[in-house]
Amino acid sequence: MRRARAFDWPEVLDRLGRLYGRGDWRVPYLRDHAEDPFQVLIGTILSQRTRDEATDAASARLFARFPDPGSLARAPPKEIEPLIRATGFYRTKAKRLPEVARAVLDRFDGEVPNDLEALLTLPGVGPKTANCVIVFGYGEPGMPVDTHVHRIANRLGLVRTTSPEETEAALRRTVPKEFWIPLNPVLVQHGQNLCRPIRPKCAECPIAEFCATGVALSSGRAPPRDEDAPPRTTHRARVHRPAMALRRRRGRTGRVA
Numbered sequence: 001m002r003r004a005r006a007f008d009w010p011e012v013l014d015r016l017g018r019l020y021g022r023g024d025w026r027v028p029y030l031r032d033h034a035e036d037p038f039q040v041l042i043g044t045i046l047s048q049r050t051r052d053e054a055t056d057a058a059s060a061r062l063f064a065r066f067p068d069p070g071s072l073a074r075a076p077p078k079e080i081e082p083l084i085r086a087t088g089f090y091r092t093k094a095k096r097l098p099e100v101a102r103a104v105l106d107r108f109d110g111e112v113p114n115d116l117e118a119l120l121t122l123p124g125v126g127p128k129t130a131n132c133v134i135v136f137g138y139g140e141p142g143m144p145v146d147t148h149v150h151r152i153a154n155r156l157g158l159v160r161t162t163s164p165e166e167t168e169a170a171l172r173r174t175v176p177k178e179f180w181i182p183l184n185p186v187l188v189q190h191g192q193n194l195c196r197p198i199r200p201k202c203a204e205c206p207i208a209e210f211c212a213t214g215v216a217l218s219s220g221r222a223p224p225r226d227e228d229a230p231p232r233t234t235h236r237a238r239v240h241r242p243a244m245a246l247r248r249r250r251g252r253t254g255r256v257a
């Protein structure tokens, strides 16, 4: 029975790098503000439940008016709302962002901490956002796990988890630290292109031989995640398909041709 090859991070990253190019894979709201951990923090909060293009535009508008903790802490939510209207839950975010800025000012002297535990005490900051600040704001190893990373890590067979939080903990235990920084942008890129949420394009995937799902599907076996299994022919379809064919052949006369 064919099994996936032992997972080889340098080889996997090399193959994905050749497929997607070796440039900077960060989306603009992370790339353009990477020198400034505060803007990475605010951009990542804006990105929650929002498409990347909307986050990019909203971040650019917001930071043109309120670029730092001091200005954003004083900004009235009604002035923030039109700048970030394209993002999901923009009214809630318009209230939340000055709270975050005030917390950074009051509790951390205006410097966003580069420590996971401290970041998680900020309002509206969960594990993914905190890890994004570590990786994209400070260029240090972190493990931001979004839906792409969670799904692909399970498809690859690297983890067997039911939530991004569990996936983060499992990947921290198993992935060598030298691969933590590229892991998120590479897998997000893969998740937006070939390894999509529904019907991944395994036949075109350059890392299929390392992937438990790719190997299982190509060998007719069940993949690790039930939802990746090919649709089954239902009992009803099996029973009724011959009957339908017979009806078609009978035609209007009711006789079999």
Ligand code: SF4
Residues within 6 Å of the ligand: 152, 155, 156, 194, 195, 196, 200, 201, 202, 203, 205, 206, 207, 208, 209, 211, 212, 213, 214, 215
């Ligand atoms: S083989 Fe399929 S499931 Fe596995 S990483 Fe590639 S696209 Fe995703």
